[in-house]
Amino acid sequence: xxxxxxxxxxxxxxxxxxxxxxxxxxxxxxxxxxxxxxxxxxxxxxxxxxxxxxxxxxxxxxxxxxxxxxxxxxxxxxxxxxxxxxxxxxxxxxxxxxxxxxxxxxxxxxxxxxxxxxxxxxxxxxxxxxxxxxxxxxxxxxxxxxxxxxxxxxxxxxxxxxxxxxxxxxxxxxxxxxxxxxxxxxxxxxxxxxxxxxxxxxxxxxxxxxxxxxxxxxxxxxxxxxxxxxxxxxxxxxxxxxxxxxxxxxxxxxxxxxxxxxxxxxxxxxxxxxxxxxxxxxxxxxxxxxxxxxxxxxxxxxxxxxxxxxxxxxxxxxxxxxxxxxxxxxxxxxxxxxxxxxxxxxxxxxxxxxxxxxxxxxxxxxxxxxxxxxxxxxxxxxxxxxxxxxxxxxxxxxxxxxxxxxxxxxxxxxxxxxxxxxxxxxxxxxxxxxxxxxxxxxxxxxxxxxxxxxxxxxxxxxxxxxxxxxxxxxxxxxxxxxxxxxxxxxxxxxxxxxx
Amino acid sequence: xxxxxxxxxxxxxxxxxxxxxxxxxxxxxxxxxxxxxxxxxxxxxxxxxxxxxxxxxxxxxxxxxxxxxxxxxxxxxxxxxxxxxxxxxxxxxxxxxxxxxxxxxxxxxxxxxxxxxxxxxxxxxxxxxxxxxxxxxxxxxxxxxxxxxxxxxxxxxxxxxxxxxxxxxxxxxxxxxxxxxxxxxxxxxxxxxxxxxxxxxxxxxxxxxxxxxxxxxxxxxxxxxxxxxxxxxxxxxxxxxxxxxxxxxxxxxxxxxxxxxxxxxxxxxxxxxxxxxxxxxxxxxxxxxxxxxxxxxxxxxxxxxxxxxxxxxxxxxxxxxxxxxxxxxxxxxxxxxxxxxxxxxxxxxxxxxxxxxxxxxxxxxxxxxxxxxxxxxxxxxxxxxxxxxxxxxxxxxxxxxxxxxxxxxxxxxxxxxxxxxxxxxxxxxxxxxxxxxxxxxxxxxxxxxxxxxxxxxxxxxxxxxxxxxxxxxxxxxxxxxxxxxxxxx
Numbered sequence: 001x002x003x004x005x006x007x008x009x010x011x012x013x014x015x016x017x018x019x020x021x022x023x024x025x026x027x028x029x030x031x032x033x034x035x036x037x038x039x040x041x042x043x044x045x046x047x048x049x050x051x052x053x054x055x056x057x058x059x060x061x062x063x064x065x066x067x068x069x070x071x072x073x074x075x076x077x078x079x080x081x082x083x084x085x086x087x088x089x090x091x092x093x094x095x096x097x098x099x100x101x102x103x104x105x106x107x108x109x110x111x112x113x114x115x116x117x118x119x120x121x122x123x124x125x126x127x128x129x130x131x132x133x134x135x136x137x138x139x140x141x142x143x144x145x146x147x148x149x150x151x152x153x154x155x156x157x158x159x160x161x162x163x164x165x166x167x168x169x170x171x172x173x174x175x176x177x178x179x180x181x182x183x184x185x186x187x188x189x190x191x192x193x194x195x196x197x198x199x200x201x202x203x204x205x206x207x208x209x210x211x212x213x214x215x216x217x218x219x220x221x222x223x224x225x226x227x228x229x230x231x232x233x234x235x236x237x238x239x240x241x242x243x244x245x246x247x248x249x250x251x252x253x254x255x256x257x258x259x260x261x262x263x264x265x266x267x268x269x270x271x272x273x274x275x276x277x278x279x280x281x282x283x284x285x286x287x288x289x290x291x292x293x294x295x296x297x298x299x300x301x302x303x304x305x306x307x308x309x310x311x312x313x314x315x316x317x318x319x320x321x322x323x324x325x326x327x328x329x330x331x332x333x334x335x336x337x338x339x340x341x342x343x344x345x346x347x348x349x350x351x352x353x354x355x356x357x358x359x360x361x362x363x364x365x366x367x368x369x370x371x372x373x374x375x376x377x378x379x380x381x382x383x384x385x386x387x388x389x390x391x392x393x394x395x396x397x398x399x400x401x402x403x404x405x406x407x408x409x410x411x412x413x414x415x416x417x418x419x420x421x422x423x424x425x426x427x428x429x430x431x432x433x434x435x436x437x438x439x440x441x442x443x444x445x446x447x448x449x450x451x452x453x454x455x456x457x458x459x460x461x462x463x464x465x466x467x468x469x470x471x472x473x474x475x476x477x478x479x480x481x482x483x484x485x486x487x488x489x490x491x492x493x494x495x496x497x498x499x
Numbered sequence: 500x501x502x503x504x505x506x507x508x509x510x511x512x513x514x515x516x517x518x519x520x521x522x523x524x525x526x527x528x529x530x531x532x533x534x535x536x537x538x539x540x541x542x543x544x545x546x547x548x549x550x551x552x553x554x555x556x557x558x559x560x561x562x563x564x565x566x567x568x569x570x571x572x573x574x575x576x577x578x579x580x581x582x583x584x585x586x587x588x589x590x591x592x593x594x595x596x597x598x599x600x601x602x603x604x605x606x607x608x609x610x611x612x613x614x615x616x617x618x619x620x621x622x623x624x625x626x627x628x629x630x631x632x633x634x635x636x637x638x639x640x641x642x643x644x645x646x647x648x649x650x651x652x653x654x655x656x657x658x659x660x661x662x663x664x665x666x667x668x669x670x671x672x673x674x675x676x677x678x679x680x681x682x683x684x685x686x687x688x689x690x691x692x693x694x695x696x697x698x699x700x701x702x703x704x705x706x707x708x709x710x711x712x713x714x715x716x717x718x719x720x721x722x723x724x725x726x727x728x729x730x731x732x733x734x735x736x737x738x739x740x741x742x743x744x745x746x747x748x749x750x751x752x753x754x755x756x757x758x759x760x761x762x763x764x765x766x767x768x769x770x771x772x773x774x775x776x777x778x779x780x781x782x783x784x785x786x787x788x789x790x791x792x793x794x795x796x797x798x799x800x801x802x803x804x805x806x807x808x809x810x811x812x813x814x815x816x817x818x819x820x821x822x823x824x825x826x827x828x829x830x831x832x833x834x835x836x837x838x839x840x841x842x843x844x845x846x847x848x849x850x851x852x853x854x855x856x857x858x859x860x861x862x863x864x865x866x867x868x869x870x871x872x873x874x875x876x877x878x879x880x881x882x883x884x885x886x887x888x889x890x891x892x893x894x895x896x897x898x899x900x901x902x903x904x905x906x907x908x909x910x911x912x913x914x915x916x917x918x919x920x921x922x923x924x925x926x927x928x929x930x931x932x933x934x935x936x937x938x939x940x941x942x943x944x945x946x947x948x949x950x951x952x953x954x955x956x957x958x959x960x961x962x963x964x965x966x967x968x969x970x971x972x973x974x975x976x977x978x979x980x981x982x983x984x985x986x987x988x
Binding site: 067139143147158165169183185 | 823826866881886887888892893896897899900903904907908917920921924925927928931932935939942943978979980983984987
């Protein structure tokens with residue numbers, strides 16, 4: 001039951017915040033912080049309690065109840081080493097999202113109602129072990145995004161919100177079709193009888209979908225989920241959505257919502273349809289490389305700071321997809337680790353650009369920023385650290401995860417050398433755009449200087465901002481230095497899934 | 500036949516009829532010369548008493564404390580848990596329409612308004628419990644005629660009369676088709692009792708009979724291409740009436756469609772020749788409904804197009820021709836009706852007494868002036884759009900589940916109903932665009948001058964109605980099992 005608390009608390013939090021008057025925004029933000037922190041604490045407790053040495057689902061915390069008997073749908077939740085890092089990152093980003101929206105006043109009650117509905121849905125996806133339940137939570141997570149962006153977003157918010165939601169639902173339509181096919185076509189591996197179950201536990205343990213069916217179900221489910229993970233060429237919702245969203249929402253989008261898609265690809269598509277995955281792996285890898293390289297190239301060309309981060313997300317999610325496409329333990333461990341790593345670092349970058357820097361400079365256009373390194377030195381150095389972390393500097397989690405993915409790609413027999421070369425090029429490009437953009441944003445002098453205000457320093461970081469930065473950067477550093485904290489949990493579970 | 504038993508079985512209907520005459524009688528005698536508001540009040544109370552009484556008896560009948568006979572000769576009455584539950588739900592929803600009708604005093608003919616509402620409800624109750632060709636047709640006509648008359652009740656509006664005339668003309672033609680089809684069915688089988696029809700072959704006369712039936716019922720369900728009346732009627736009928744047309748009458752028509760198709764279940768050949776027609780109607784309705792809704796600016800018209808689209812989804816469950824398919828269709832039309840009635844209820848409260856035409860822009864800023872109504876509307880529209888955890892999602896899921904479950908072993912993509920489900924899913928994504936556009940007005944748009952016009956008083960009865968509808972939509976989404984079990988019998 002412990003893990004279920006994350007979901008229950010989030011939904012209760014949504015209800016409580018929604019019912020408070022919006023004039024009480026000071027009280028609301030404390031309630032919100034408490035709810036988000038409670039979610040994080042529960043995830044950490046789950047992490048500590050996780051004791052399965054073989055990588056299976058935690059038996060003490062497995063909920064398995066009848067739900068809708070007529071359709072053989074059960075309510076099953078539980079977690080293993082794959083879900084744990086994602087639960088943690090959700091908790092972290094949720095807390096920091098509140099911290100970086102500390103000054104929000106407009107319709108604060110409704111903001112947090114939608115915010116926690118989204119977070120509850122995200123926790124739900126990571127905990128669901130029944131396909132139907134997973135899908136329900138997956139869709140619950142979509143609708144609040146529309147309102148978060150359309151109400152509290154920036155320029156072009158209506159367009160961005162609608163685009164994001166339609167892309168998400170387009171993806172989930174594919175998933176639903178694939179899911180129904182799995183239900184009816186999965187057979188018992190030994191007796192060959194139809195299983196007719198949505199339970200991931202049963203499907204993974206004794207289920208087997210016929211080979212020919214896997215060939216066409218796999219792309220439905222995988223690409224359906226991958227749309228949410230920002231897969232090229234269906235990635236365009238991500239940059240526009242991220243940019244138009246308010247900071248907390250873009251942190252959630254980059255930090256956890258894109259991971260929902262990747263998690264679905266991993267747990268459902270690859271987990272249930274290994275034969276389909278084998279057949280489609282080269283295609284997935286090719287698309288992943290396009291993601292990495294194309295995302296990096298486009299990021300290099302952007303003038304709007306937030307678009308740079310938006311496209312860097314697309315590029316980084318390419319590593320997740322590439323890791324999944326390797327279909328071996330090393331690569332997939334890297335993929336899960338990259339989900340955690342990008343969740344933390346991506347959220348941090350969006351927080352820095354969307355709130356910390358923007359609230360001071362009132363512009364996000366790179367060519368309007370002037371010598372920020374002198375005018376906001378602390379913030380600038382934090383950003384440089386975050387940028388380096390995102391680039392994959394040793395010592396940060398991004399380095400470990402990308403390394404795992406690259407080694408996995410190298411080891412993989414089905415992927416050609418070109419893929420490794422492409423990934424390598426992608427890493428070089430990442431170095432390139434990160435350094436170039438850091439230079440443009442912080443170290444460049446605009447000439448001539450526009451007005452007398454241009455030299456005055458900006459106010460320092462506030463306490464909530466400092467706390468948020470410390471949490472996110474700290475976790476990236478912690479995992480970068482002690483990756484075994486997560487890999488020891490991820491690898492056994494992946495091994496179990498792959499066997 | 501034992502008349503005492505018959506009386507017991509029909510006690511709910513009897514109570515409604517008594518209430519109907521009481522409402523008419525009181526209004527024409529004691530209430531003569533009273534204020535209009537007072538007359539509405541009294542007529543509404545009497546009608547509500549009748550429906551509540553009927554509902555109470557129905558609950559006893561379903562629960563088994565008041566056992567009723569299973570069926571009468573010729574299938575004139577088939578009273579099992581499934582049909583009785585459906586009848587009870589129709590009575591409950593009819594009860595919900597009453598306070599909405601009371602709020603907006605569109606006509607001077609007060610008792611007629613409520614009498615017609617009761618008549619329509621009565622007719623729906625008969626349709627769902629009837630398995631006899633003639634009986635069901637008469638009951639369906641009772642529903643239709645009451646609805647035609649109610650559409651025109653707002654004499655101050657010319658458009659209302661025009662819509663009613665359109666409704667009547669189209670409806671009469673459709674009834675002709677339906678009766679024609681039923682007579683062919685009778686001619687081919689020599690049976691009036693649907694429960695006794697067996698061993699149907701695929702002779703042309705039967706195929707023709709069913710095609711004619713599809714035309715007739717397609718009109719009642721607002722399936723494309725028989726949908727042309729719907730947008731005008733939805734827009735121009737008094738809003739509570741439009742809500743009742745869009746919910747109760749749909750349940751009745753869908754139940755009748757399933758009952759008429761029941762004999763086809765065990766004749767695969769006839770089934771094969773009908774599936775294509777049904778699938779074509781489904782595809783056409785989904786396309787016409789969803790694409791038509793995209794460009795509407797009036798909320799009631801938009802809901803009409805959404806009704807057309809939803810009728811299309813409904814047929815996806817019908818083509819399954821399985822027990823699961825039937826349950827899914829009934830469940831879906833039920834949750835659709837709850838959400839649709841709820842949405843019309845919110846629209847009625849926000850427009851009727853305020854002299855608005857329900858343009859989508861009229862609802863800008865509702866989140867500020869009437870947050871409760873905006874929240875309820877969010878629930879109803881998201882359920883119509885099929886977003887979990889609301890009932891609309893589970894309903895749609897069950898339809899698709901049943902359709903694919905009918906023939907899961909598809910060798911090619913056009914085998915089974917994968918293609919139909921895929922099409923329906925794509926169309927649901929399209930539908931999200933216009934549902935969100937409506938929600939944008941309610942929840943996103945800043946409060947402008949329009950938001951200043953808010954109803955001063957919603958009224959407790961209307962409030963309770965909307966609350967219980969919203970709760971029902973949420974509860975049926977979270978835990979549909981009990982209702983599925985009841986309806987599955």
